[in-house]
Amino acid sequence: MDASAPRPRRFNALPATECTARLQLGKVGRVGWNTTDGPLVLPVTYVYRDGQIIFRTSPYGVLSELRNVRQVAFEIDDFDVVSRTGWSVMARGWAKAAVKPDELVALWNEPDPVPWAAGNRPLFIIISPEQVSGREIVG
């Protein structure tokens, strides 16, 4: 065996603490869910706080469908096409809108999440993960 040959890249599972740490560091993720018209995957800017994924959206956009309780998958990742390495974390759980007055007051008092696009985006969608997993592809 040639020790100088590049080692084959392989998948490793990421430990739960590492998945959580990456969710905390992330800024943009993708929400996937099933609509009557089939699956959708859309990016959102989010914050991860107290074990929940929180983002803001418009009450008139397609993401507002998540205000009703919906089963979702939330994904973050980072890849390097040159070294062909990278990682991803997926959180699976349930989305719903924040509606309780005290909850909304607390959310508006936090600096994050702030949507990148201008416009009125007063709907806070909160994803409560039931299962978080991640993997990396390393050389």
Place this chain on the structure above:
Amino acid sequence: MDASAPRPRRFNALPATECTARLQLGKVGRVGWNTTDGPLVLPVTYVYRDGQIIFRTSPYGVLSELRNVRQVAFEIDDFDVVSRTGWSVMARGWAKAAVKPDELVALWNEPDPVPWAAGNRPLFIIISPEQVSGREIVG
């Protein structure tokens, strides 16, 4: 109005030709679909050829479920957290495995897609989009 103030960022729809061009340039995307256990979103390395999204996977992994005809959403994106700009493209359609002998011969004769991870990944999953849309968030 202060002309030196930063203009508010806003969403623009991407034209269809631009969506296709970005699918052709992309290397990594995310497949979202609904399982009996809820939605999943997983990254794959892919190639876009003849209007189809093609990737390879193991017959024993979770992505192999797409060998049976499944409705999917495929998403690519790129974001810059400093300028708070970026774009995403979503292709919605149907996934299935390549099974016809002549189709498989043609696929194995192409240089792409090559999975990044080592291991036997002989299952070619082909997504035929019925609808492609994209948007960008610009300053």
